[in-house]
Amino acid sequence: MVKDKIKFIKRNYIVFYSLILISVIVGVVFFGNYYSLKKFQYNTDRLLQSKASLAEDIFNITTADNLGNNSEEINKNIERILEKDSEVKKIEIAIPVENSEKYEIIASSDKSVIGNEIDNDLIRIASSNDTGVAFLNNDKKGRYWEIIKSIKNSNMERLGVLSFQMSLVEHDNFINDSIQKVYIVLALLMLLVLLVIANHVRFFNYALKATKLEEVDKMKDDFISMASHELKSPLTSIKGYIEILKEKIKNDEKSKDDALILKNIDSSVSRLNDLVTDLLEVSRLEQNRLPVKIENIDLNKVISDSIAELSVNAKNKKLDLVYLKTDKAINVMADEKRVKQILVNLLSNAIKYTPQGKVEIILKEGSNKILVTIADTGLGISAKNMKNLFSKFYRVQTSETAKISGTGLGLWISREIARKMEGELTVESIEGVGSHFTLELKKAK
Numbered sequence: 001m002v003k004d005k006i007k008f009i010k011r012n013y014i015v016f017y018s019l020i021l022i023s024v025i026v027g028v029v030f031f032g033n034y035y036s037l038k039k040f041q042y043n044t045d046r047l048l049q050s051k052a053s054l055a056e057d058i059f060n061i062t063t064a065d066n067l068g069n070n071s072e073e074i075n076k077n078i079e080r081i082l083e084k085d086s087e088v089k090k091i092e093i094a095i096p097v098e099n100s101e102k103y104e105i106i107a108s109s110d111k112s113v114i115g116n117e118i119d120n121d122l123i124r125i126a127s128s129n130d131t132g133v134a135f136l137n138n139d140k141k142g143r144y145w146e147i148i149k150s151i152k153n154s155n156m157e158r159l160g161v162l163s164f165q166m167s168l169v170e171h172d173n174f175i176n177d178s179i180q181k182v183y184i185v186l187a188l189l190m191l192l193v194l195l196v197i198a199n200h201v202r203f204f205n206y207a208l209k210a211t212k213l214e215e216v217d218k219m220k221d222d223f224i225s226m227a228s229h230e231l232k233s234p235l236t237s238i239k240g241y242i243e244i245l246k247e248k249i250k251n252d253e254k255s256k257d258d259a260l261i262l263k264n265i266d267s268s269v270s271r272l273n274d275l276v277t278d279l280l281e282v283s284r285l286e287q288n289r290l291p292v293k294i295e296n297i298d299l300n301k302v303i304s305d306s307i308a309e310l311s312v313n314a315k316n317k318k319l320d321l322v323y324l325k326t327d328k329a330i331n332v333m334a335d336e337k338r339v340k341q342i343l344v345n346l347l348s349n350a351i352k353y354t355p356q357g358k359v360e361i362i363l364k365e366g367s368n369k370i371l372v373t374i375a376d377t378g379l380g381i382s383a384k385n386m387k388n389l390f391s392k393f394y395r396v397q398t399s400e401t402a403k404i405s406g407t408g409l410g411l412w413i414s415r416e417i418a419r420k421m422e423g424e425l426t427v428e429s430i431e432g433v434g435s436h437f438t439l440e441l442k443k444a445k
Contacts, residue, residue, distance in 0.1 A: 022193050022196060023193070026186075026189055026190065026193055029185075029186075029189065030182075030186050030189075033182045033185075033186075034182065037175060037178055037179055037182065040175070040178075041171075041175050044171055044175075045136070045168070045171075074093060074106070074107040075107050078091045078093075078107060078108070078109055082109055086170075087166055087167050087168075087170065087171075088109075088164075088165070088166060088167075089109075089144060089165045089166070089167045090108075090109050090110070090163070090164070090165035091107075091108065091109045091162070091163070091164055091165075092105055092107070092108040092109070092110075092113070092162070092163040093105070093106055093107040093108070093151065093160060093161070093162050093163075094106065094118060094123070094160055094161050094163070095159065095160035096127075096160065097117060101119060101124070102117045102118065102119040103117065103118050103119070103123055103127075103160070103161060104116070104117050104118075105117075105118065106160075122148050123148060123161050123163075125148075126148035126149055126150055126161055127150045127158055127160075127161045128150075129150075130150075131149075132147065132148055132149030132150060133146075133147070133148045133149070134146070134147045134148075141167075141169065142167065142168060142169035142172055143167075143168040143169070143172055144165050144166060144167045144168055144169075145164075145165065145166040145168070146163075146164075146165055147162075147163075147164040147165075147166070148161060148162070148163050148164070149161065149162055149164075150162075231272075231276045232273075232276060232280075235269060235272060235273045235276065238265075238269050239266070239269055239273070242262055242265060242266045242269065245258075245262055246259070246262055246266075249262075271405050274407060275407045275409075278407045278409040278410065278413060279409070281409070281413045282392065282409055282412070282413060285413065285416045285417070285420075290417070290420070292335045292338055292417070292420045292421060293335045293337075294333055294334060294335060294421060294422075295333070295334075295335070295336075296331050296332075296333060296444045297331065297332060297333075297334055297335075297336040297339065297444075298329065298330070298331055299330045299331065299332050299339070299363075299370060299372070299441070300325060300326070300329070300330055302336055302339050302340050302343065303323060303325075303343060303361055303363075303372065304323075304325065305340060306340050306343040306344050306347055307321055307323055307347070307361070309344060310344065310347045310348060310351060313348070313351050314351050314359060317351060317354070317355075317356075318356070319351060319354055319356070319357065319358055319359055320357070320358035320359070320360075321347075321351075321358070321359050322358055322359070322360040322361070323360070323361040326363070330363065330365065330370060331443075331444035332370050332441040332442060332443060332444055333421075333422075333441075333442045333443070333444050334421045334423065334441050334442065335421060338417045338420075338421065339421075339439075339441070341414070341417065342414040342417060342418060342425070342439055343372070343374070343439070345410045345411070345413070345414050346374040346414065346437045346439070347359065347361075347374060348410075349406075349410065349411075349437075350374050350375075350376040350378065350435070350437070351376075352404050352406070353376065353378040353379050353401070353404065353435075354376045354377060354378030354379070354434070355378065355379070355400075356377070357376070357377030357378070357434075358376070358377055359374065359375070359376045359377075360374075360375045360376075361373070361374060361375075362375060365443070366443065367443075368442070368443050369423075369440055369441065369442060369443050370440075370441050370442075370443050371438050371439070371440055371441075372438070372439040372441070373436050373437070373438045373439075374436070374437045374438075374439075375434065375435075375436045376434045376435055377433070377434045378434050378435060379398070379400050379401065379431070379432070379434075380429050380430050380431040380432050380433050380434050380435055381396060381427070381429040381431060381435055382396075382431045386427065386429060389411060389427060390411050390412055390415050390425075391412065392408070392409060392412045393407070393408040393409060394408050394412075395408040411425075414439075418439060418440070418441075421441065421442070422442050423439065423440045423441045423442060424439075424440040425437065425438070425439055425440070426438050426440070
Protein backbone atom coordinates (compact mmCIF):
# COMPACT_ATOMS: atom_id res chain seq x y z
CA MET A 1 0.00 0.00 0.00
CA VAL A 2 2.89 2.39 0.81
CA LYS A 3 4.47 1.70 -2.59
CA ASP A 4 1.13 2.44 -4.26
CA LYS A 5 0.92 5.77 -2.43
CA ILE A 6 4.47 6.72 -3.41
CA LYS A 7 3.70 5.78 -7.00
CA PHE A 8 0.51 7.84 -6.89
CA ILE A 9 2.35 10.86 -5.42
CA LYS A 10 4.89 10.75 -8.25
CA ARG A 11 2.13 10.64 -10.83
CA ASN A 12 0.01 13.31 -9.13
CA TYR A 13 2.67 15.69 -7.78
CA ILE A 14 0.52 18.65 -8.84
CA VAL A 15 -1.85 17.95 -5.92
CA PHE A 16 0.94 18.35 -3.39
CA TYR A 17 2.32 21.34 -5.25
CA SER A 18 -1.08 23.01 -4.84
CA LEU A 19 -1.01 22.32 -1.08
CA ILE A 20 2.42 23.94 -0.77
CA LEU A 21 1.22 26.86 -2.87
CA ILE A 22 -1.84 27.37 -0.65
CA SER A 23 0.37 27.39 2.45
CA VAL A 24 2.73 29.94 0.88
CA ILE A 25 -0.23 32.15 -0.08
CA VAL A 26 -1.55 32.04 3.49
CA GLY A 27 1.88 33.00 4.84
CA VAL A 28 2.25 35.85 2.37
CA VAL A 29 -1.24 37.17 3.13
CA PHE A 30 -0.61 37.05 6.88
CA PHE A 31 2.83 38.62 6.90
CA GLY A 32 1.76 41.15 4.27
CA ASN A 33 -1.17 42.28 6.41
CA TYR A 34 0.88 42.24 9.58
CA TYR A 35 3.66 44.31 8.02
CA SER A 36 1.13 46.76 6.52
CA LEU A 37 -0.59 47.29 9.86
CA LYS A 38 2.69 47.79 11.70
CA LYS A 39 3.84 50.22 9.04
CA PHE A 40 0.52 52.02 9.28
CA GLN A 41 0.86 52.24 13.04
CA TYR A 42 4.37 53.67 12.75
CA ASN A 43 3.32 56.24 10.14
CA THR A 44 0.27 57.23 12.17
CA ASP A 45 2.44 57.74 15.27
CA ARG A 46 4.71 60.01 13.28
CA LEU A 47 1.71 61.82 11.82
CA LEU A 48 0.19 62.40 15.24
CA GLN A 49 3.50 63.60 16.56
CA SER A 50 3.74 66.04 13.68
CA LYS A 51 0.15 67.10 14.26
CA ALA A 52 0.83 67.71 17.92
CA SER A 53 3.93 69.76 17.14
CA LEU A 54 2.03 71.75 14.54
CA ALA A 55 -0.83 72.46 16.94
CA GLU A 56 1.73 73.50 19.55
CA ASP A 57 3.43 75.93 17.16
CA ILE A 58 0.10 77.48 16.27
CA PHE A 59 -0.75 77.74 19.94
CA ASN A 60 2.62 79.43 20.61
CA ILE A 61 1.85 82.12 18.08
CA THR A 62 -1.55 82.84 19.56
CA THR A 63 -0.42 82.81 23.18
CA ALA A 64 3.04 84.30 23.27
CA ASP A 65 1.86 87.91 23.19
CA ASN A 66 -0.81 87.18 25.82
CA LEU A 67 1.48 85.79 28.47
CA GLY A 68 2.30 89.21 29.80
CA ASN A 69 -1.32 90.36 29.90
CA ASN A 70 -3.79 87.82 31.28
CA SER A 71 -4.60 84.15 30.99
CA GLU A 72 -8.22 84.58 29.88
CA GLU A 73 -7.42 84.65 26.16
CA ILE A 74 -5.03 81.73 26.60
CA ASN A 75 -7.69 79.60 28.26
CA LYS A 76 -10.11 80.44 25.45
CA ASN A 77 -7.53 79.22 22.95
CA ILE A 78 -7.09 76.03 24.97
CA GLU A 79 -10.84 75.44 24.98
CA ARG A 80 -11.04 75.96 21.22
CA ILE A 81 -8.27 73.42 20.62
CA LEU A 82 -9.91 70.87 22.93
CA GLU A 83 -13.24 71.29 21.16
CA LYS A 84 -11.64 71.07 17.74
CA ASP A 85 -9.59 67.89 18.33
CA SER A 86 -10.76 65.14 20.67
CA GLU A 87 -7.30 63.56 20.63
CA VAL A 88 -5.87 66.51 22.60
CA LYS A 89 -6.23 65.52 26.25
CA LYS A 90 -4.16 68.04 28.17
CA ILE A 91 -2.68 71.52 27.65
CA GLU A 92 -0.78 73.46 30.30
CA ILE A 93 1.15 76.72 30.14
CA ALA A 94 3.60 77.71 32.84
CA ILE A 95 5.83 80.73 33.35
CA PRO A 96 8.98 80.95 35.47
CA VAL A 97 8.65 82.17 39.06
CA GLU A 98 10.96 85.09 39.84
CA ASN A 99 14.10 84.23 41.78
CA SER A 100 13.21 80.51 41.54
CA GLU A 101 13.74 77.51 39.30
CA LYS A 102 10.07 76.65 39.59
CA TYR A 103 7.30 77.36 37.09
CA GLU A 104 3.77 78.53 37.81
CA ILE A 105 0.83 77.14 35.81
CA ILE A 106 -1.14 80.11 34.44
CA ALA A 107 -3.41 78.26 31.98
CA SER A 108 -4.53 74.67 31.75
CA SER A 109 -7.20 72.38 30.39
CA ASP A 110 -7.58 71.34 34.04
CA LYS A 111 -8.74 74.49 35.88
CA SER A 112 -7.92 72.97 39.28
CA VAL A 113 -4.14 73.09 38.72
CA ILE A 114 -3.95 76.75 37.66
CA GLY A 115 -1.65 78.60 40.08
CA ASN A 116 0.25 75.47 41.10
CA GLU A 117 4.01 75.55 40.97
CA ILE A 118 5.91 72.75 39.24
CA ASP A 119 9.54 71.84 39.17
CA ASN A 120 10.98 68.99 37.07
CA ASP A 121 13.92 68.28 34.80
CA LEU A 122 11.82 67.89 31.63
CA ILE A 123 10.47 71.45 31.89
CA ARG A 124 13.97 72.84 32.47
CA ILE A 125 15.34 70.88 29.50
CA ALA A 126 12.44 71.98 27.25
CA SER A 127 12.81 75.66 28.26
CA SER A 128 16.55 75.67 27.61
CA ASN A 129 16.50 74.42 23.97
CA ASP A 130 14.72 75.30 20.76
CA THR A 131 13.32 71.87 19.90
CA GLY A 132 11.71 71.07 23.22
CA VAL A 133 10.99 67.54 24.48
CA ALA A 134 8.64 64.97 22.89
CA PHE A 135 8.21 61.37 24.08
CA LEU A 136 5.70 58.57 23.90
CA ASN A 137 4.12 57.75 27.24
CA ASN A 138 1.86 54.97 28.43
CA ASP A 139 -0.52 54.58 31.37
CA LYS A 140 -3.71 52.70 32.27
CA LYS A 141 -5.76 54.88 29.94
CA GLY A 142 -3.53 54.13 26.94
CA ARG A 143 -0.69 55.61 24.97
CA TYR A 144 -0.17 59.33 24.38
CA TRP A 145 2.45 61.77 23.14
CA GLU A 146 3.84 64.13 25.80
CA ILE A 147 5.32 67.33 24.32
CA ILE A 148 6.99 70.10 26.32
CA LYS A 149 8.31 73.16 24.52
CA SER A 150 9.36 76.68 25.38
CA ILE A 151 7.15 79.62 24.41
CA LYS A 152 8.86 82.54 22.72
CA ASN A 153 7.80 86.03 21.80
CA SER A 154 8.44 87.79 18.53
CA ASN A 155 11.95 88.67 19.68
CA MET A 156 12.63 84.97 20.33
CA GLU A 157 12.74 85.54 24.08
CA ARG A 158 11.64 82.57 26.20
CA LEU A 159 8.53 83.48 28.17
CA GLY A 160 7.44 80.09 29.51
CA VAL A 161 6.76 76.48 28.64
CA LEU A 162 3.83 74.62 27.14
CA SER A 163 2.93 71.05 28.10
CA PHE A 164 0.84 69.18 25.53
CA GLN A 165 -0.69 65.65 25.49
CA MET A 166 -1.98 63.95 22.34
CA SER A 167 -3.90 60.72 23.03
CA LEU A 168 -3.39 57.62 20.84
CA VAL A 169 -6.31 55.64 22.31
CA GLU A 170 -8.58 55.99 19.27
CA HIS A 171 -5.69 55.22 16.98
CA ASP A 172 -4.67 52.15 19.02
CA ASN A 173 -8.28 50.93 19.13
CA PHE A 174 -8.40 51.15 15.38
CA ILE A 175 -5.12 49.26 15.04
CA ASN A 176 -6.19 46.57 17.52
CA ASP A 177 -9.52 46.20 15.74
CA SER A 178 -7.70 45.88 12.41
CA ILE A 179 -5.31 43.28 13.85
CA GLN A 180 -8.24 41.30 15.26
CA LYS A 181 -9.87 41.36 11.86
CA VAL A 182 -6.65 40.13 10.31
CA TYR A 183 -6.58 37.27 12.83
CA ILE A 184 -10.22 36.43 12.05
CA VAL A 185 -9.47 36.45 8.32
CA LEU A 186 -6.39 34.34 8.95
CA ALA A 187 -8.41 31.87 11.05
CA LEU A 188 -11.02 31.60 8.31
CA LEU A 189 -8.28 31.23 5.74
CA MET A 190 -6.64 28.49 7.78
CA LEU A 191 -10.02 26.79 8.14
CA LEU A 192 -10.45 26.90 4.39
CA VAL A 193 -6.95 25.52 3.94
CA LEU A 194 -7.73 22.69 6.36
CA LEU A 195 -10.90 21.96 4.43
CA VAL A 196 -8.92 21.98 1.18
CA ILE A 197 -6.33 19.66 2.72
CA ALA A 198 -9.07 17.37 4.02
CA ASN A 199 -10.65 17.41 0.59
CA HIS A 200 -7.28 16.63 -0.99
CA VAL A 201 -6.81 13.75 1.44
CA ARG A 202 -10.20 12.39 0.44
CA PHE A 203 -9.35 13.00 -3.19
CA PHE A 204 -6.04 11.23 -2.62
CA ASN A 205 -7.83 8.18 -1.21
CA TYR A 206 -10.45 8.22 -3.95
CA ALA A 207 -7.82 8.63 -6.63
CA LEU A 208 -5.78 5.82 -5.11
CA LYS A 209 -8.84 3.59 -5.11
CA ALA A 210 -9.63 4.66 -8.66
CA THR A 211 -6.07 3.80 -9.68
CA LYS A 212 -6.40 0.39 -8.06
CA LEU A 213 -9.77 -0.10 -9.74
CA GLU A 214 -8.24 0.84 -13.08
CA GLU A 215 -5.50 -1.72 -12.53
CA VAL A 216 -8.05 -4.36 -11.50
CA ASP A 217 -10.23 -3.44 -14.48
CA LYS A 218 -7.25 -3.74 -16.81
CA MET A 219 -6.38 -7.11 -15.27
CA LYS A 220 -9.99 -8.16 -15.79
CA ASP A 221 -9.91 -7.07 -19.44
CA ASP A 222 -6.59 -8.82 -19.98
CA PHE A 223 -7.97 -11.96 -18.33
CA ILE A 224 -11.14 -11.90 -20.44
CA SER A 225 -9.11 -11.34 -23.58
CA MET A 226 -6.69 -14.15 -22.72
CA ALA A 227 -9.44 -16.52 -21.56
CA SER A 228 -11.52 -15.83 -24.67
CA HIS A 229 -8.57 -16.54 -26.93
CA GLU A 230 -7.79 -19.71 -25.02
CA LEU A 231 -11.43 -20.87 -25.19
CA LYS A 232 -11.64 -20.34 -28.93
CA SER A 233 -9.31 -23.21 -29.76
CA PRO A 234 -11.05 -25.97 -27.73
CA LEU A 235 -14.47 -24.75 -28.90
CA THR A 236 -13.35 -25.02 -32.51
CA SER A 237 -12.04 -28.53 -31.81
CA ILE A 238 -15.32 -29.55 -30.12
CA LYS A 239 -17.24 -28.21 -33.12
CA GLY A 240 -15.07 -30.32 -35.41
CA TYR A 241 -15.57 -33.48 -33.36
CA ILE A 242 -19.34 -32.90 -33.30
CA GLU A 243 -19.40 -32.71 -37.11
CA ILE A 244 -17.39 -35.94 -37.35
CA LEU A 245 -19.80 -37.72 -35.00
CA LYS A 246 -22.77 -36.39 -36.92
CA GLU A 247 -21.40 -37.89 -40.13
CA LYS A 248 -20.82 -41.25 -38.46
CA ILE A 249 -24.38 -41.63 -37.18
CA LYS A 250 -26.05 -39.82 -40.04
CA ASN A 251 -27.74 -42.88 -41.57
CA ASP A 252 -27.84 -45.05 -38.48
CA GLU A 253 -31.42 -45.56 -37.33
CA LYS A 254 -30.24 -46.86 -33.97
CA SER A 255 -28.44 -43.60 -33.18
CA LYS A 256 -31.39 -41.22 -33.31
CA ASP A 257 -31.07 -40.48 -29.60
CA ASP A 258 -27.34 -39.86 -30.03
CA ALA A 259 -28.06 -37.48 -32.91
CA LEU A 260 -30.43 -35.46 -30.67
CA ILE A 261 -27.78 -35.32 -27.94
CA LEU A 262 -25.19 -34.15 -30.47
CA LYS A 263 -27.61 -31.50 -31.73
CA ASN A 264 -28.06 -30.16 -28.20
CA ILE A 265 -24.30 -30.21 -27.63
CA ASP A 266 -23.76 -28.38 -30.91
CA SER A 267 -26.34 -25.75 -29.90
CA SER A 268 -24.68 -25.26 -26.52
CA VAL A 269 -21.23 -25.00 -28.08
CA SER A 270 -22.58 -22.42 -30.56
CA ARG A 271 -23.98 -20.29 -27.74
CA LEU A 272 -20.72 -20.56 -25.82
CA ASN A 273 -18.78 -19.65 -28.96
CA ASP A 274 -21.02 -16.60 -29.48
CA LEU A 275 -20.44 -15.53 -25.87
CA VAL A 276 -16.65 -15.91 -26.20
CA THR A 277 -16.70 -13.95 -29.47
CA ASP A 278 -18.76 -11.16 -27.90
CA LEU A 279 -16.49 -11.02 -24.85
CA LEU A 280 -13.48 -10.67 -27.12
CA GLU A 281 -15.18 -7.84 -28.99
CA VAL A 282 -16.08 -6.07 -25.73
CA SER A 283 -12.50 -6.39 -24.47
CA ARG A 284 -11.10 -4.99 -27.73
CA LEU A 285 -13.56 -2.11 -27.76
CA GLU A 286 -12.87 -1.15 -24.13
CA GLN A 287 -9.12 -1.27 -24.73
CA ASN A 288 -9.50 0.57 -28.03
CA ARG A 289 -7.86 -2.33 -29.86
CA LEU A 290 -10.68 -3.16 -32.27
CA PRO A 291 -9.37 -2.61 -35.82
CA VAL A 292 -11.65 -0.39 -37.91
CA LYS A 293 -10.67 0.41 -41.47
CA ILE A 294 -12.67 3.31 -42.90
CA GLU A 295 -12.98 3.23 -46.69
CA ASN A 296 -15.47 3.78 -49.49
CA ILE A 297 -17.73 0.68 -49.60
CA ASP A 298 -20.85 -0.39 -51.51
CA LEU A 299 -23.64 -0.58 -48.92
CA ASN A 300 -25.96 -2.51 -51.25
CA LYS A 301 -23.48 -5.36 -51.44
CA VAL A 302 -23.03 -5.53 -47.65
CA ILE A 303 -26.81 -5.63 -47.12
CA SER A 304 -27.26 -8.35 -49.75
CA ASP A 305 -24.50 -10.48 -48.20
CA SER A 306 -26.03 -10.08 -44.73
CA ILE A 307 -29.48 -11.11 -46.00
CA ALA A 308 -28.04 -14.13 -47.79
CA GLU A 309 -26.36 -15.25 -44.55
CA LEU A 310 -29.63 -15.15 -42.59
CA SER A 311 -32.21 -16.02 -45.23
CA VAL A 312 -32.34 -19.66 -44.07
CA ASN A 313 -33.13 -18.56 -40.50
CA ALA A 314 -36.01 -16.39 -41.78
CA LYS A 315 -37.32 -19.19 -44.00
CA ASN A 316 -37.29 -21.65 -41.09
CA LYS A 317 -39.55 -19.27 -39.11
CA LYS A 318 -41.67 -18.56 -42.22
CA LEU A 319 -40.83 -14.88 -42.12
CA ASP A 320 -40.60 -12.59 -45.12
CA LEU A 321 -37.15 -10.99 -45.41
CA VAL A 322 -37.78 -7.95 -47.57
CA TYR A 323 -35.26 -5.62 -49.19
CA LEU A 324 -36.02 -3.54 -52.23
CA LYS A 325 -32.58 -3.33 -53.72
CA THR A 326 -31.90 -0.27 -55.82
CA ASP A 327 -29.73 -0.19 -58.91
CA LYS A 328 -28.29 3.13 -57.79
CA ALA A 329 -24.88 2.86 -56.16
CA ILE A 330 -25.03 3.70 -52.46
CA ASN A 331 -21.58 4.20 -51.01
CA VAL A 332 -20.61 4.96 -47.42
CA MET A 333 -17.37 5.64 -45.57
CA ALA A 334 -17.12 2.68 -43.19
CA ASP A 335 -15.48 -0.69 -42.49
CA GLU A 336 -17.22 -3.31 -44.66
CA LYS A 337 -16.57 -6.15 -42.22
CA ARG A 338 -17.88 -4.15 -39.25
CA VAL A 339 -20.97 -2.90 -41.09
CA LYS A 340 -21.85 -6.48 -41.97
CA GLN A 341 -21.28 -7.49 -38.33
CA ILE A 342 -23.80 -4.85 -37.19
CA LEU A 343 -26.38 -5.74 -39.86
CA VAL A 344 -26.11 -9.48 -39.17
CA ASN A 345 -26.63 -8.83 -35.47
CA LEU A 346 -29.66 -6.58 -36.08
CA LEU A 347 -31.22 -8.97 -38.63
CA SER A 348 -30.55 -11.96 -36.39
CA ASN A 349 -32.27 -10.21 -33.45
CA ALA A 350 -35.20 -9.17 -35.66
CA ILE A 351 -35.72 -12.75 -36.83
CA LYS A 352 -35.36 -14.18 -33.30
CA TYR A 353 -37.84 -11.77 -31.75
CA THR A 354 -40.43 -11.87 -34.56
CA PRO A 355 -42.82 -14.85 -34.22
CA GLN A 356 -44.64 -14.05 -37.46
CA GLY A 357 -44.85 -11.42 -40.16
CA LYS A 358 -41.82 -9.88 -41.80
CA VAL A 359 -38.42 -8.29 -41.39
CA GLU A 360 -37.74 -5.39 -43.75
CA ILE A 361 -34.57 -3.49 -44.62
CA ILE A 362 -35.31 0.15 -45.49
CA LEU A 363 -32.70 2.45 -46.98
CA LYS A 364 -32.90 6.25 -46.69
CA GLU A 365 -30.44 8.69 -48.21
CA GLY A 366 -29.71 12.08 -46.70
CA SER A 367 -27.43 14.92 -47.76
CA ASN A 368 -24.40 13.59 -45.87
CA LYS A 369 -25.58 10.31 -44.31
CA ILE A 370 -27.26 7.02 -45.14
CA LEU A 371 -29.84 5.42 -42.83
CA VAL A 372 -30.34 1.65 -42.82
CA THR A 373 -33.47 0.65 -40.85
CA ILE A 374 -34.20 -2.94 -39.82
CA ALA A 375 -37.98 -2.99 -39.22
CA ASP A 376 -39.78 -6.02 -37.81
CA THR A 377 -43.32 -6.94 -36.77
CA GLY A 378 -42.11 -8.74 -33.66
CA LEU A 379 -42.55 -8.54 -29.92
CA GLY A 380 -41.47 -4.92 -29.57
CA ILE A 381 -39.84 -3.33 -26.52
CA SER A 382 -41.43 -1.46 -23.63
CA ALA A 383 -40.39 2.10 -22.73
CA LYS A 384 -38.90 0.80 -19.47
CA ASN A 385 -36.67 -1.74 -21.24
CA MET A 386 -35.69 0.78 -23.92
CA LYS A 387 -33.70 2.77 -21.32
CA ASN A 388 -31.20 -0.07 -20.77
CA LEU A 389 -31.35 -1.72 -24.18
CA PHE A 390 -27.82 -0.72 -25.17
CA SER A 391 -26.26 -1.65 -21.83
CA LYS A 392 -23.80 -4.52 -21.55
CA PHE A 393 -25.32 -7.91 -20.66
CA TYR A 394 -28.83 -6.46 -20.67
CA ARG A 395 -31.63 -8.58 -22.10
CA VAL A 396 -35.35 -7.90 -22.18
CA GLN A 397 -36.90 -10.33 -19.71
CA THR A 398 -40.47 -11.33 -20.59
CA SER A 399 -42.33 -14.62 -20.90
CA GLU A 400 -41.92 -14.45 -24.71
CA THR A 401 -38.12 -13.84 -24.57
CA ALA A 402 -37.31 -16.38 -21.83
CA LYS A 403 -36.54 -19.19 -24.30
CA ILE A 404 -34.62 -17.01 -26.78
CA SER A 405 -30.83 -17.32 -26.38
CA GLY A 406 -28.47 -14.36 -26.39
CA THR A 407 -25.52 -12.80 -24.58
CA GLY A 408 -26.91 -9.30 -24.06
CA LEU A 409 -23.78 -7.82 -25.63
CA GLY A 410 -24.68 -7.59 -29.32
CA LEU A 411 -26.45 -4.22 -29.30
CA TRP A 412 -23.78 -2.60 -27.09
CA ILE A 413 -21.05 -3.88 -29.42
CA SER A 414 -22.97 -2.78 -32.53
CA ARG A 415 -23.50 0.76 -31.26
CA GLU A 416 -19.85 1.14 -30.16
CA ILE A 417 -18.65 -0.05 -33.57
CA ALA A 418 -21.08 2.34 -35.32
CA ARG A 419 -19.68 5.23 -33.28
CA LYS A 420 -16.12 4.25 -34.14
CA MET A 421 -17.12 4.68 -37.78
CA GLU A 422 -18.55 8.15 -36.96
CA GLY A 423 -22.07 6.74 -37.16
CA GLU A 424 -24.86 5.92 -34.71
CA LEU A 425 -27.33 3.18 -33.85
CA THR A 426 -30.80 4.10 -32.55
CA VAL A 427 -34.08 2.32 -31.89
CA GLU A 428 -37.80 3.03 -31.95
CA SER A 429 -40.20 0.40 -30.68
CA ILE A 430 -43.74 -0.25 -29.51
CA GLU A 431 -44.41 -3.28 -27.36
CA GLY A 432 -46.54 -5.83 -29.23
CA VAL A 433 -46.15 -3.99 -32.56
CA GLY A 434 -42.48 -4.23 -33.52
CA SER A 435 -39.11 -2.48 -33.52
CA HIS A 436 -37.15 -0.24 -35.89
CA PHE A 437 -33.35 -0.28 -35.43
CA THR A 438 -31.63 2.40 -37.52
CA LEU A 439 -27.94 2.36 -38.41
CA GLU A 440 -26.61 5.77 -39.45
CA LEU A 441 -23.49 5.81 -41.64
CA LYS A 442 -21.44 8.59 -43.20
CA LYS A 443 -22.18 9.05 -46.86
CA ALA A 444 -19.24 8.83 -49.22
CA LYS A 445 -18.54 11.88 -51.38
